[in-house]
Amino acid sequence: MKRVGKVFFVGAGPGDPKLITVKGAEALAAAEVIVYDRLINKELLNYADKNANRIYCGKTPHYPSISQESINEIIVEHAKEGKTVVRLKGGDPGIFGRVGEEAEHCLDNGVPYEIVPGITSGIAAPAYAGIPLTHRDYSSSFAIIAGQKRKDHDGDNINWKELATAVDTLVFYMGVKNIGTIQSQLLLNGKDPTTPVALVRWGTYERQETLVGELHNIVDLVEQHQFQSPAIIVVGEVVKLRGKLAWFEEENSRDVLLREAINL
Missing domain, CATH: 3.30.950.10 (Tetrapyrrole methylase, C-terminal domain)
Structure with missing residues (x-):
């Protein structure tokens, strides 16, 4: 039976890359797939392994953007391949970060997850x-x-x-x-x-x-x-x-x- 990976919903903090938590930085370093938002500081991606798959899922006002449903599927799809996935969100995942919706989708698909709080803007x-x-x-x-x-x-x-x-x-x-x-x-x-x-x-x-x-x-x-x-x-x-x-x-x-x- 194929091993299911795990999803870490990580709060990236408000912008200053030094404001990410130690636990968040550790999760990034261990990630095989990183699904990240528009407003995160891109310097945070330097914590990740150079071979990690980086997937941009940012939403830009007044421009076509990837749907929330598609983001949910991307997260679950890679976790079901047995990979460690970090969903990197600006600020804190639980403050207007839609972590509830994404975590529910993981739960519905039998994918384990962990929420790593961040400093909200x-x-x-x-x-x-x-x-x-x-x-x-x-x-x-x-x-x-x-x-x-x-x-x-x-x-x-x-x-x-x-x-x-x-x-x-x-x-x-x-x-x-x-x-x-x-x-x-x-x-x-x-x-x-x-x-x-x-x-x-x-x-x-x-x-x-x-x-x-x-x-x-x-x-x-x-x-x-x-x-x-x-x-x-x-x-x-x-x-x-x-x-x-x-x-x-x-x-x-x-x-x-x-x-x-x-x-x-």
């Missing part, structure tokens, strides 16, 4: 921008929300009335395109117009950028600066801390200036 990107999601003076709770709905679902599945005032800090993924809806719904449901808002683009990468405003003017600022995805949106008083705690972009700026001075 909704926590890492704000941290690199100097914005902790909790703080004793500002926030004792936060919520993570998908900033866009499924294309095959009608209506809005977010309870804006409760969400606007239920927690101190709101973190939206994939929300830049719908920033106008996010703004209007929060204002309509009782959020203070002067609530600080930050958008962190390409969080933890060297090219990280942060845009800060308030709820009443954030849409205008996004349009003015042509701020585009991928970005995390943080809404809450903790954004005020960025003025004191920002470290990464400032450090990167110093590094760039130093490199330029050395090359003069």
Whole structure:
């Protein structure tokens, strides 16, 4: 009887390749097949054996992409060949990573699997921008929300009335395109117009950028600066801390200036 392989659903972290877990890096090193997403840092593939089969299954907005059903089949097909498969996902597999669907498909096909958590961008990107999601003076709770709905679902599945005032800090993924809806719904449901808002683009990468405003003017600022995805949106008083705690972009700026001075 042919041996069935095993699937490892590995969180790649938010972008900085050093933020992958030790267990995730070990899984990559042992992988015979790697099925990876668009937003992972390609440097992570250096952990893999040079003979490992690398299969790109990224989804690009507004462009034809491989279906989720096809990705499910690719994972299971290679595992049934007796291979060790790593499904490498940006951030954490369980935070908008569809790991539930893919793990269910493995289970339905008798393929063993393991989930290796990763650092999700909704926590890492704000941290690199100097914005902790909790703080004793500002926030004792936060919520993570998908900033866009499924294309095959009608209506809005977010309870804006409760969400606007239920927690101190709101973190939206994939929300830049719908920033106008996010703004209007929060204002309509009782959020203070002067609530600080930050958008962190390409969080933890060297090219990280942060845009800060308030709820009443954030849409205008996004349009003015042509701020585009991928970005995390943080809404809450903790954004005020960025003025004191920002470290990464400032450090990167110093590094760039130093490199330029050395090359003069």
